[in-house]
Amino acid sequence: MNDLMWILWGALIACGALLLFMLLRTALLRPPKETENSQTPPLPDLDESILAAHLSEAVAIPTVSLVSPDDDGRHFLEFHAWLERTYPALHAAAEKTVINKFSLIYRIKGSDETLKPLCFLSHQDVVPATPEGWEAPPFGGEIKDGYIYGRGSMDMKSQLVATVEAVEYILKHGGTPKRGIYLCFGHDEEVSSEHGAPYIAAYLKERGVSFEYLIDEGGIMADGNILGVPHTIALIGTCEKGYADIKLTSKRDGGHASSPKRPTCLGLLAKAILSIEKHPMKTTFNQPTKELFRDFAPYMRFIFRFFMANRDILSPLLRAVFTLIPMTNSLVRTTFAPTMATGADRRNVLPAESTANINVRILTGDNSAGVLKHIQKTVGKNISAEITNVTEPCPVSPTDTPQYRALTKALKEVWSDLIAAPYMFIAASDARFYYGLTPNVYRFTPFKYALSDQARIHALNERCEVKALVPAVAFFIRCIENSCMD
Numbered sequence: 001m002n003d004l005m006w007i008l009w010g011a012l013i014a015c016g017a018l019l020l021f022m023l024l025r026t027a028l029l030r031p032p033k034e035t036e037n038s039q040t041p042p043l044p045d046l047d048e049s050i051l052a053a054h055l056s057e058a059v060a061i062p063t064v065s066l067v068s069p070d071d072d073g074r075h076f077l078e079f080h081a082w083l084e085r086t087y088p089a090l091h092a093a094a095e096k097t098v099i100n101k102f103s104l105i106y107r108i109k110g111s112d113e114t115l116k117p118l119c120f121l122s123h124q125d126v127v128p129a130t131p132e133g134w135e136a137p138p139f140g141g142e143i144k145d146g147y148i149y150g151r152g153s154m155d156m157k158s159q160l161v162a163t164v165e166a167v168e169y170i171l172k173h174g175g176t177p178k179r180g181i182y183l184c185f186g187h188d189e190e191v192s193s194e195h196g197a198p199y200i201a202a203y204l205k206e207r208g209v210s211f212e213y214l215i216d217e218g219g220i221m222a223d224g225n226i227l228g229v230p231h232t233i234a235l236i237g238t239c240e241k242g243y244a245d246i247k248l249t250s251k252r253d254g255g256h257a258s259s260p261k262r263p264t265c266l267g268l269l270a271k272a273i274l275s276i277e278k279h280p281m282k283t284t285f286n287q288p289t290k291e292l293f294r295d296f297a298p299y300m301r302f303i304f305r306f307f308m309a310n311r312d313i314l315s316p317l318l319r320a321v322f323t324l325i326p327m328t329n330s331l332v333r334t335t336f337a338p339t340m341a342t343g344a345d346r347r348n349v350l351p352a353e354s355t356a357n358i359n360v361r362i363l364t365g366d367n368s369a370g371v372l373k374h375i376q377k378t379v380g381k382n383i384s385a386e387i388t389n390v391t392e393p394c395p396v397s398p399t400d401t402p403q404y405r406a407l408t409k410a411l412k413e414v415w416s417d418l419i420a421a422p423y424m425f426i427a428a429s430d431a432r433f434y435y436g437l438t439p440n441v442y443r444f445t446p447f448k449y450a451l452s453d454q455a456r457i458h459a460l461n462e463r464c465e466v467k468a469l470v471p472a473v474a475f476f477i478r479c480i481e482n483s484c485m486d
């Protein structure tokens, strides 16, 4: 054999050994043994039709976010009165505080004040809706074909109602919890939370409140087959991406459009935007994504498990695959979306200045300074880039803690085949304002919606399946029972 043959044989044997090693790792990646007693107490006896009627009533009160705090807020007051009428045990037991006219804090004192209370967040406001294109009026609260239709039935009066129902149930059936409970309901989450959540958080911080853990909207419950996991999966948001707007400005001599001097102001700006699209930031599997792989991988079908078990070796390939789909691309990198642009205000005028806005969602692990540096380098010195608006990514809430385990335990008690994993929530929630009150901030919506129904949020025919209500309320009851009762 000549030298080349030796090299080829050597390479072949090395590849074979590597493949064998990768297969062995895949075979050894098995689900952890259940250590806890799988005997779970029976789920609470809840009346689905009463829960549906309550959500329907809540949806029928059109608490559309107020653009200005001076706008007519009577629907929010109507909503507060409805809460008071519908949940008498809560209103008898809780201390209620109103913040900035419409946001609400309910505090149920625990019998042991040395224990930190639990906190459930929701927002009362909804985005607007007009009746065109709806199968039922958006503020009718109509129940048909097993669904409650209407704006807010998913985002997020369903969750608000579920938490209040759970507390009402506990107060009626279980008595005083030993650990306290807070319900905090902002009123302007859909319009950047300018007057709600940050003021609630500041009010509580001033009073020295800190929480055991906190649950806000977010996350997904779905059929896991899309990820090769033959179970119901629950994604729990342990952080959320940051947000920034970057303004690009191009300046050239203006003038008449009949004799343009190249490059033009808009031409330069267009080139800069194209360059940003061609040069995205680098991809990475950050901490929450690695934790997601860690927790789902042992349950995956073989081929998915093969890639997950060997993700250190196959990482470049995996990251490349993730970038092919917009949803998974946003999990592995900071994204740039050009959203607005300006030029001249006449058709025949060359602008002396043109601007564009790049909306940026900053990956947990990156920061706005790094993003600005990347953009400025990409667009070159003829274009100036400046940040006009920024929220840095949130810290990552821990998962190797009794608090996270309490949450996942409650989940498994309600959905026995469920597998939970942490992940990075790619939108924004009120939860980001509460880090001063607890490091254990989780985003989770305990409603299993069909994936196609997710597209109804903020869109036409938003609806909540009636049969999703009992498990959701049971989940919050279990959280309270496991953490707050003897």
Ligand SMILES: [Zn+2]
Pocket (backbone or CB within 6 Å): 123, 155, 156, 189, 217
């Ligand atoms: Zn929401």
